[in-house]
Structure formats: structure tokens, C-alpha cells
Amino acid sequence: MARISVAQRRELLFAAAVRVLARDGLSALSTRAIVAEAEMSLASFHYAYASREELLGDIVASVVGGEREAGLAGVLGEAATPEEAVRRALATYLDLVRADPGREQGMFELTQHALRTPALARLASEQYQRYHEVAAELLDHLATRFDRRWDSPTADLARLVVALTDGLTLSWLADRDDAAAERLAALAAEAVLTHLEEA
Amino acid sequence: MARISVAQRRELLFAAAVRVLARDGLSALSTRAIVAEAEMSLASFHYAYASREELLGDIVASVVGGEREAGLAGVLGEAATPEEAVRRALATYLDLVRADPGREQGMFELTQHALRTPALARLASEQYQRYHEVAAELLDHLATRFDRRWDSPTADLARLVVALTDGLTLSWLADRDDAAAERLAALAAEAVLTHLEEA
DNA sequence: GTCTATAATGAGATAGAC
DNA sequence: GTCTATCTCATTATAGAC
Numbered sequence: 274m275a276r277i278s279v280a281q282r283r284e285l286l287f288a289a290a291v292r293v294l295a296r297d298g299l300s301a302l303s304t305r306a307i308v309a310e311a312e313m314s315l316a317s318f319h320y321a322y323a324s325r326e327e328l329l330g331d332i333v334a335s336v337v338g339g340e341r342e343a344g345l346a347g348v349l350g351e352a353a354t355p356e357e358a359v360r361r362a363l364a365t366y367l368d369l370v371r372a373d374p375g376r377e378q379g380m381f382e383l384t385q386h387a388l389r390t391p392a393l394a395r396l397a398s399e400q401y402q403r404y405h406e407v408a409a410e411l412l413d414h415l416a417t418r419f420d421r422r423w424d425s426p427t428a429d430l431a432r433l434v435v436a437l438t439d440g441l442t443l444s445w446l447a448d449r450d451d452a453a454a455e456r457l458a459a460l461a462a463e464a465v466l467t468h469l470e471e472a
Numbered sequence: 473m474a475r476i477s478v479a480q481r482r483e484l485l486f487a488a489a490v491r492v493l494a495r496d497g498l499s500a501l502s503t504r505a506i507v508a509e510a511e512m513s514l515a516s517f518h519y520a521y522a523s524r525e526e527l528l529g530d531i532v533a534s535v536v537g538g539e540r541e542a543g544l545a546g547v548l549g550e551a552a553t554p555e556e557a558v559r560r561a562l563a564t565y566l567d568l569v570r571a572d573p574g575r576e577q578g579m580f581e582l583t584q585h586a587l588r589t590p591a592l593a594r595l596a597s598e599q600y601q602r603y604h605e606v607a608a609e610l611l612d613h614l615a616t617r618f619d620r621r622w623d624s625p626t627a628d629l630a631r632l633v634v635a636l637t638d639g640l641t642l643s644w645l646a647d648r649d650d651a652a653a654e655r656l657a658a659l660a661a662e663a664v665l666t667h668l669e670e671a
Numbered sequence: 672g673t674c675t676a677t678a679a680t681g682a683g684a685t686a687g688a689c
Numbered sequence: 690g691t692c693t694a695t696c697t698c699a700t701t702a703t704a705g706a707c
Contacts, residue, residue, distance in 0.1 A: 276690055276691080277690090279690095297588075298584075298585075298588040300499070300585070300588070303681080303682065303683085304682080304683060304684085305681080305682075305683090313691095314691070314692055314693080315683090315684090315692095315693095316684090316685080316686095316691070316692060316693080317690085317691065317692080318683095318684095319683085319684060319685075320690070320691075324683080324684080325682095325683065325684095378584060378587065378588070381580070381584055382581075382584050384642075384646070385497075385577060385580055385581050385584065386497075386499070388577065388645060388646065389496075389497040389499070389577070397646055398646055398647045400646070401642075401643065401646035401647055402647065425659070429652075429655050429656070429659060430659070432643060432652060432655070432656045432659075433656060433659045433660070433663070435639065435643065436635075436636060436638075436639025436640055436642070436643050436656060436660070437635060437636070437639055438639075439635075439638060439639040439642050439643075440634065440635025440636055440637075440638040440639040441635055443583075443600075443635070443638050444600065444631060444634065444635050444638075446587060447583070447587065447596055447597055447599070447600035448597045448600055448601065453628070453631060456628050456631070457628070457631045457632060457635060460624070460628060460629070460631075460632045461632070461635070463666070464632070464663035464666070467662070467663070467666055475672055475673080476672095478672095502699080502700065502701085503700080503701065503702085504699080504700075504701090512673095513673070513674055513675080514674095514675095514701090514702090515673070515674060515675080515702090515703080515704095516672090516673065516674080517701095517702095518701085518702060518703075519672070519673075523701080523702080524700095524701070524702095
């Protein structure tokens with residue numbers, strides 16, 4: 274194998290691990306499965322990462338970045354009304370889940386694992402804190418853009434949004450009922466919009 | 473060890489497995505951990521159960537029974553108004569989660585595992601179908617008892633209720649913020665009650 | 672029916688040759 | 690820096706004595 278830097282090797286292993294996690298689940302995310310996916314030798318893994326746990330920490334931490342969730346802001350920009358914005362944001366989120374179910378499931382598995390692992394528990398909390406922050410920013414942005422206001426603290430409503438998206442995700446993952454999930458997304462949008470009032 | 477029937481041995485192993493799952497998580501739910509908890513020999517496990525996977529199936533199936541969720545119906549009976557009933561049901565649910573967080577987390581871990589395991593995937597779907605049924609029954613019961621009606625099919629609203637309880641659970645498990653979870657439970661109750669109208 | 676002992680497998684991690 | 694070979698441990702499952 275060519276001589277590549279530790280940093281790049283970590284990136285390759287990280288990307289391979291994310292693919293394995295999405296495809297086969299956390300229980301199949303062994304160091305051997307990861308190096309097979311990255312087409313490396315087992316020893317190369319431990320040259321780049323001290324342990325499997327360290328790489329798992331990296332993946333959880335990457336979720337904290339939350340670029341993907343923040344990407345939903347783009348959807349808001351295109352809407353003509355706040356009602357349409359919220360509905361489309363949730364519909365788009367559902368599309369994201371359906372496009373890559375394994376990824377979402379892998380994230381859940383990883384969060385559950387992190388909550389059980391003392392060394393990673395803090396990361397799991399930060400992950401949800403980040404979710405809440407992103408959701409709150411979206412809500413604030415929406416109110417500003419359409420000159421409206423929320424009848425409750427956006428921090429609280431953000432928690433509602435995250436709970437609804439989590440619930441929506443688990444619901445669809447469990448039975449893959451597209452029509453039911455779309456109706457649920459509509460009800461979820463309505464639940465949020467109830468709290469939007471004139472400025 | 474005394475000679476006990478296979479049926480009873482299965483019950484003892486089952487109960488021990490549930491305790492280990494709640495306390496240490498799914499990844500620690502090895503046959504060895506189970507027999508240690510049940511104070512049996514390893515071979516006794518395989519005398520009662522053909523495999524570890526078979527016992528996991530039993531646990532998932534037991535959730536489908538859903539006695540605990542159905543138990544929330546009792547809360548509804550004591551309320552004076554439908555608003556109070558929904559609020560108290562969600563608050564009681566949250567209390568249940570807080571009283572035994574490991575149990576809830578174990579259930580999530582098990583559901584995720586079932587969804588990844590072809591032999592158990594059907595059970596996971598049935599588990600959520602059962603959740604939806606129980607929630608729909610509660611909603612119907614509530615409307616009848618207070619002579620009101622729901623503005624959407626109770627099947628759809630039931631899905632909303634389950635999504636909200638799942639989201640509420642994950643939210644509290646992630647950061648254990650009691651005050652925030654109570655505010656979320658109140659918002660969740662409101663989201664459901666929005667759909668209640670006069671008969 | 673119940674046990675001890677062991678097989679068979681797969682895991683994370685490392686030593687040491689190159 | 691990278692590899693092969695190996696160590697050590699934990700796992701599920703079973704064979705066979707009692």
C-alpha cells in the first residue's frame with residue numbers, strides 16, 4: 274500500500290466506517306470490517322487509530338457538526354410562507370431518511386451505544402444539544418424572515434421539533450409505510466405551526 | 473441445581489435477560505451474562521433455548537404484548553377533563569421512563585437490532601403496529617368518555633402520539649434534563665389536544 | 672436434566688520482519 | 690510506514706460424564 278499520511282488514513286478509515294455502519298449496523302462495525310471496506314491491513318488501523326472506541330468517538334463527534342441538519346435552512350429560503358417552509362422542511366427531512374435509511378439507523382445505534390459508554394456519554398449529550406441549537410436557529414430564522422413570532426421560547430419548540438423528527442424517523446424505520454409517514458410529517462408540521470403567531 | 477421444567481427455566485432466563493438488558497445494554501447481553509444473572513450454568517441456557525437469538529425474539533415479542541402501555545388507560549379514567557387526561561398520560565409516561573431509563577434504552581437497542589436482523593424484522597414492525605393500536609384505543613376511549621371527537625383519523629393521531637413519546641424518551645435519555653422534558657411533554661400534549669373538538 | 676470441559680469462531684490489539 | 694503472523698480474550702454452542 275502506498276505511504277499516506279496518518280491524517281489521510283484516518284479519513285479513509287472514518288469514511289469506510291460510516292459506510293459499514295450504514296450498511297451493516299453497529300454490531301457489524303468491527304475493526305476487521307472497517308479495514309476490509311477501506312482495503313487496508315488490520316495493522317494499519319491501529320497505526321492511525323489507537324482503538325476502535327476512538328474511531329467511534331470521531332463518528333459521534335462528526336454528527337455534532339450537524340452540517341446536514343443545518344442544510345435544511347436552504348429549504349426555508351425557497352418557501353413563500355412560513356407554513357410552507359415548515360411543511361417542506363419536514364418533508365425534505367423525511368426524504369433524507371428514506372434516501373439513506375441505514376445512515377439514520379446507524380446514527381441511532383451509535384447514540385444508544387454512546388449513552389451506554391461512559392467515555393462517550395458526553396458526546397451523545399452534545400449531539401442532542403447541537404440538534405436543539407440547529408433547530409432553534411431554524412425557527413428563529415423563520416420568524417425573522419416572515420416577520421412573525423413564536424408563542425413559546427424557541428429553545429422549547431426546538432426540542433419539540435427534534436422529538437418529532439426522531440419520532441418520525443423511528444416510525445418510518447419500523448414499518449416503512451411511506452403514506453403514513455407523510456401524514457405524520459404533516460401533523461408534525463401542524464404541531465409546530467400552532468405556535469406561530471403574528472408579530 | 474434443582475430440576476425445574478423447561479418452561480420455568482425459560483421464564484427465569486427471560487427475566488434475567490430483561491434485567492441485564494436494562495442494566496448493561498444489548499451489547500452486554502451475552503448468554504454468559506444471562507446465565508450469571510439467573511445463576512445457572514451455561515449449558516442450561518441451551519437446554520431451554522436453542523440460541524441467544526431465540527431469547528431475543530421472545531423479548532421483542534413480549535413488548536408486542538404491550539401491557540405496560542395499555543396500563544396508561546388507568547390514568548385517563550381519573551381525569552376530569554380530556555385536556556387533563558392527555559397531559560397526565562404523557563407526564564405519567566415520562567415518569568415511567570425516568571423510573572427505569574435502562575429499560576427504555578434497552579427497548580430502543582433491541583428494536584434497532586431487530587430491524588437489522590431479517591429473522592426479527594417482522595417482530596419490530598409488529599411492535600410498532602401494537603404501539604399504534606394501543607395509542608389509537610386510548611384516543612378513542614378518551615373521545616367517547618368525554619363526548620368529544622378528533623378532527624383526524626385516530627390511526628394518524630396515534631402515530632403522532634407514538635412519535636412524540638419516542639422523541640420525548642430519546643430527548644430525556646440524551647441529556648436527562650427533567651425540566652426541559654416536562655416542558656416538552658406539555659408541548660406534546662398540546663400538539664395532540666389541538667385535534668380535539670366538540671362532538 | 673444438569674453439569675464441566677471444550678470446541679470453534681471472531682474479536683481487539685500488538686510484535687516484529689521488511 | 691506497512692505488512693504478516695500471532696497473542697489474548699470473549700463469544701456461542703455442544704459433547705459427554707454423571
